Amino acid sequence: MEKLNxxxxxxxxxxxxxxxxxxxxxxxxxxxxxLTGSKESCGEGVCGSCTVQxxxxxxxxxxxxxxxxxxxKVRTVEGLAxxxxxxxxxxxxxxxxxxxxxxxxxxxxxxADALLxxxxxxxxxxxKKALSGNICRCTGYSKIVEAVAHTAHPDDQCxxxxxxxxxxxxxxx
Amino acid sequence: MSEYNVVGKRIPKIDAAQxxxxxxxxxxxxxxxxxxxxxxxxxxxxxxxxxRMDLSKALALSGVYTILTGExxxxxxxxxxxxxxxxxxxxKVFSFRDEVAAVAAKTPEIAKKALELxxxxxxxxxxxxxxxxxMEKDSPLxxxxxxxxVLKLPWKxxxxxxxxxxxxxxxxxxxxxxxxxxxxxxxxxxxxxASFDAADNLTIYTNTQIPSLAQKxxxxxxxxxxxxxxxxxxxxxxxxGGFGSKLDTYAYEHIAILLAHKCRKPxxxxxxxxxxxxxxxxxxxxxxxxxxGCDKNGKLLxxxxxxxxxxxxxxxxxxxxxxxMMMPITSLYxxxxxxxxxxxxxxNNTYSQAMRGYGNPQATFAIESNIDMLAEKAGIDPxxxxxxxxNHPGDVTPQNFKITTCGLDLCLDAVEKELRKSGTKEKGxxxxxxxxxxxxxxxxxxxxxxxxxIIKMDDYGKASVFTGGTDMGQGLDNITAQxxxxxxxxxxxDVHVVHTDTDVCPxxxxxHASRSTFVxxxxxxxxxxxxxxxxxxxGSKELKTTPDSLMLKDRLIFVPGDPEKSMAIDKxxxxxxxxxxxxxxxxxxxxxxxxxxxxxxxxxxMSMTYTFGVHGVKVRVDEETGKVEVLEYVAxxxxxxxxxxxxxxxxxxxGVVMGLGYALSEEVMHVNGKNMNPNFRxxxxxxxxxxxxxxxxxxxxxxxxxxFGAKGIGEPGCVPTAPAIANAxxxxxxxxxxxxxxxxxxxxxxxxxxKKNH
Numbered sequence: 001m002e003k004l005n006x007x008x009x010x011x012x013x014x015x016x017x018x019x020x021x022x023x024x025x026x027x028x029x030x031x032x033x034x035l036t037g038s039k040e041s042c043g044e045g046v047c048g049s050c051t052v053q054x055x056x057x058x059x060x061x062x063x064x065x066x067x068x069x070x071x072x073k074v075r076t077v078e079g080l081a082x083x084x085x086x087x088x089x090x091x092x093x094x095x096x097x098x099x100x101x102x103x104x105x106x107x108x109x110x111x112a113d114a115l116l117x118x119x120x121x122x123x124x125x126x127x128k129k130a131l132s133g134n135i136c137r138c139t140g141y142s143k144i145v146e147a148v149a150h151t152a153h154p155d156d157q158c159x160x161x162x163x164x165x166x167x168x169x170x171x172x173x
Numbered sequence: 174m175s176e177y178n179v180v181g182k183r184i185p186k187i188d189a190a191q192x193x194x195x196x197x198x199x200x201x202x203x204x205x206x207x208x209x210x211x212x213x214x215x216x217x218x219x220x221x222x223x224x225r226m227d228l229s230k231a232l233a234l235s236g237v238y239t240i241l242t243g244e245x246x247x248x249x250x251x252x253x254x255x256x257x258x259x260x261x262x263x264x265k266v267f268s269f270r271d272e273v274a275a276v277a278a279k280t281p282e283i284a285k286k287a288l289e290l291x292x293x294x295x296x297x298x299x300x301x302x303x304x305x306x307x308m309e310k311d312s313p314l315x316x317x318x319x320x321x322x323v324l325k326l327p328w329k330x331x332x333x334x335x336x337x338x339x340x341x342x343x344x345x346x347x348x349x350x351x352x353x354x355x356x357x358x359x360x361x362x363x364x365x366x367a368s369f370d371a372a373d374n375l376t377i378y379t380n381t382q383i384p385s386l387a388q389k390x391x392x393x394x395x396x397x398x399x400x401x402x403x404x405x406x407x408x409x410x411x412x413x414g415g416f417g418s419k420l421d422t423y424a425y426e427h428i429a430i431l432l433a434h435k436c437r438k439p440x441x442x443x444x445x446x447x448x449x450x451x452x453x454x455x456x457x458x459x460x461x462x463x464x465x466g467c468d469k470n471g472k473l474l475x476x477x478x479x480x481x482x483x484x485x486x487x488x489x490x491x492x493x494x495x496x497x498m499m500m501p502i503t504s505l506y507x508x509x510x511x512x513x514x515x516x517x518x519x520x521n522n523t524y525s526q527a528m529r530g531y532g533n534p535q536a537t538f539a540i541e542s543n544i545d546m547l548a549e550k551a552g553i554d555p556x557x558x559x560x561x562x563x564n565h566p567g568d569v570t571p572q573n574f575k576i577t578t579c580g581l582d583l584c585l586d587a588v589e590k591e592l593r594k595s596g597t598k599e600k601g602x603x604x605x606x607x608x609x610x611x612x613x614x615x616x617x618x619x620x621x622x623x624x625x626x627i628i629k630m631d632d633y634g635k636a637s638v639f640t641g642g643t644d645m646g647q648g649l650d651n652i653t654a655q656x657x658x659x660x661x662x663x664x665x666x667d668v669h670v671v672h673t674d675t676d677v678c679p680x681x682x683x684x685h686a687s688r689s690t691f692v693x694x695x696x697x698x699x700x701x702x703x704x705x706x707x708x709x710x711x712g713s714k715e716l717k718t719t720p721d722s723l724m725l726k727d728r729l730i731f732v733p734g735d736p737e738k739s740m741a742i743d744k745x746x747x748x749x750x751x752x753x754x755x756x757x758x759x760x761x762x763x764x765x766x767x768x769x770x771x772x773x774x775x776x777x778x779m780s781m782t783y784t785f786g787v788h789g790v791k792v793r794v795d796e797e798t799g800k801v802e803v804l805e806y807v808a809x810x811x812x813x814x815x816x817x818x819x820x821x822x823x824x825x826x827x828g829v830v831m832g833l834g835y836a837l838s839e840e841v842m843h844v845n846g847k848n849m850n851p852n853f854r855x856x857x858x859x860x861x862x863x864x865x866x867x868x869x870x871x872x873x874x875x876x877x878x879x880x881f882g883a884k885g886i887g888e889p890g891c892v893p894t895a896p897a898i899a900n901a902x903x904x905x906x907x908x909x910x911x912x913x914x915x916x917x918x919x920x921x922x923x924x925x926x927x928k929k930n931h
Contacts, residue, residue, distance in 0.1 A: 102646065131862075
């Protein structure tokens with residue numbers, strides 16, 4: 001197939017890539033640009049591990065052609081932190097024990113981050129629904145849901161933190 | 174526990190931040206210069222003879238480096254429990270997952286294309302797919318060199334006098350329970366990168382839970398290839414989930430080694446999702462006939478179990494799961510008379526291996542469902558029935574398990590309290606409980622159950638800890654760091670845990686049997702104690718005092734209450750190192766628990782301590798659709814001492830949801846040996862939408878043998894989930910489902926059957 005050059009905007013930086021038209025966004029991120037934070041787990045858009053944001057919307061990068069991302073803002077998990085400083089959502093994932101093996105984490109974060117951009121006040125059901133396309137085999141989900149809820153409502157401590165049993169809802173220092 | 178500074182604290186997983194930033198390197202992300210990509214071709218039939226193979230078209234494809242078939246596999250390169258399974262099959266295939274050829278090519282796409290160009294003719298043979306039918310006399314044989322499909326691997330024990338006890342029993346119930354194939358579904362698929370140096374030494378990057386045993390397998394592979402006295406180095410990238418799936422070495426690893434050696438280039442094989450479903454091993458399916466009886470007061474008198482295991486086409490570790498099933502069979506509750514007889518039977522299905530719980534969930538499903546049936550027949554409340562028969566500290570079970578700490582009674586209390594909180598009974602709502610016993614202090618399956626740890630102190634007060642243990646997301650890195658930091662008066666961030674490389678890490682038998690916290694934790698504690706002794710000895714000279722008057726805390730070494738006699742640990746380390754005749758602080762410790770291999774009668778105290786737990790669940794059953802909704806879930810475990818409650822909850826929550834999948838939705842569907850649902854669309858995993866709020870009371874009964882009193886907790890979360898659910902469904906609508914998973918179809922069919930009979 002004929003190769004072509006395109007410019008993608010990835011994490012607020014323009015990047016030149018030479019692709020074949022059937023390259024997926026995931027292949028371009030991982031194989032051409034060594035942005036391996038986005039993970040492939042099912043390769044058919046079911047598990048959510050490869051989720052990135054296009055203009056703030058969560059998409060499955062394994063089902064998205066790189067060409068479709070031209071002219072849009074691509075945001076990957078590598079674009080969440082500010083250097084080494086974690087975003088509040090990332091920090092909440094860490095503190096709530098929402099990360100075990102971590103393979104689903106980048107996709108979970110990108111989906112949750114997109115939700116929080118859209119809805120600053122999601123209730124638990126909304127969070128669960130938003131994350132229901134992202135599979136996790138380690139955590140049983142509840143700590144992930146807790147981590148997202150805490151990011152949305154940083155002043156609400158979880159009941160255990162309020163009673164001093166836990167310290168997962170660390171107040172911002 | 175407040176006397177500890179680091180142990181017992183909710184310290185987030187050490188590598189969570191790098192994982193959350195997308196920086197963690199999994200096998201998928203490993204790339205070596207000049208690396209080729211390998212792909213494996215699988216059989217097109219469940220049982221067939223290979224009559225012709227033509228590789229010429231595939232070899233002619235540009236970018237293809239080599240193709241291997243069964244002919245290229247050295248005679249002694251074999252896998253599995255019997256070491257009788259070659260990584261590529263020659264002449265005959267026995268199941269759909271049998272590997273028949275492998276390609277190395279410049280890109281994964283070319284390798285895939287080459288597989289399509291390989292021509293193979295098969296002569297199809299009759300297959301057998303039902304283990305009970307495979308036991309019949311006229312059944313086709315899976316392996317022509319055997320007389321019967323029943324393996325010569327009988328699992329048989331008989332303690333006490335079951336027949337006599339049955340005659341004496343006031344109440345007897347029996348049942349037939351079946352479990353099917355389910356699979357690990359690690360989010361990171363399997364994979365390996367094999368590479369040889371100029372002198373033919375192997376480095377293999379691979380997802381493994383058994384680095385030391387894998388190294389041994391790979392050394393044997395090198396020997397089989399004629400490469401004598403060569404080294405094998407196993408490097409573990411960050412593992413995208415284990416759950417038992419990485420407890421052996423596999424065809425793809427051996428094939429990567431063969432391809433890399435042939436091409437003299439690194440070769441990477443990573444599974445795609447369908448391949449992960451088809452070509453990795455499942456949980457062992459079972460057919461169980463159980464009979465239990467009690468006296469008029471509810472005292473359990475006997476347990477009699479016959480079991481048939483679908484061995485699949487090749488003998489692997491699934492065939493050894495009865496060794497762990499024996500644990501609940503002989504030792505869950507006090508029961509003096511026990512009989513167990515299990516047969517493993519060859520079929521042309523997939524074969525099974527280790528999966529979280531290793532046989533325990535299957536056995537516990539039958540036992541704990543049947544216990545509820547017995548309690549009902551005896552007219553005793555099911556929780557009370559369990560209380561009557563519970564294990565006690567100091568008990569020695571019929572299998573000679575010595576129960577040290579046992580919080581089963583406290584677990585029952587905690588679950589009962591939570592479940593009974595919300596009083597009145599709605600229609601279609603019911604509660605169910607089920608208990609568990611599991612090894613909590615290692616498990617002597619091999620000759621050694623040991624783990625080595627080396628600690629090296631640097632000049633800055635930091636400790637590098639090289640452990641044989643494996644982290645695969647469960648948090649052994651934290652547990653190790655917390656134990657070492659506690660003992661040496663350091664902070665967790667001062668401890669760097671290395672568990673990734675057999676060139677520097679000591680030996681360990683593997684991350685299995687919920688043994689890592691107990692065994693690798695004790696090894697780390699032992700090594701830290703040796704460093705501590707040296708620090709106190711050398712510090713006493715510097716501070717002009719006696720070693721036993723000194724304490725280590727907050728990075729300081731000091732005499733409590735004497736501000737004059739205090740020094741930073743890093744300063745002491747530099748003094749020790751940079752003085753004339755200086756020294757460096759390094760220690761090692763090998764911890765092998767005092768537990769026993771099972772004897773010929775299967776007796777032996779397999780573990781130094783046992784973990785107990787009780788799960789309770791409230792469900793609502795929709796009588797129109799058969800759908801089961803989990804309303805409340807309580808999972809109480811007796812963990813000894815929680816080293817890190819945050820990670821402990823992670824193990825329990827994750828285990829319970831895996832158990833709920835086992836109970837309600839997950840099933841690898843096979844039709845005549847063919848996997849019909851090798852994808853996440855059709856293999857039904859729980860998602861966030863189904864997430865259940867889990868209350869997880871932690872019962873602490875500090876165990877004298879555990880590190881800071883801890884017992885293992887990796888597997889228990891998924892052990893009693895299915896029977897708890899089945900018991901709750903029975904309580905809700907009066908139907909007893911005896912086959913997993915308990916799908917709405919099965920519940921509905923049972924409800925209709927019940928109506929018909931009334």
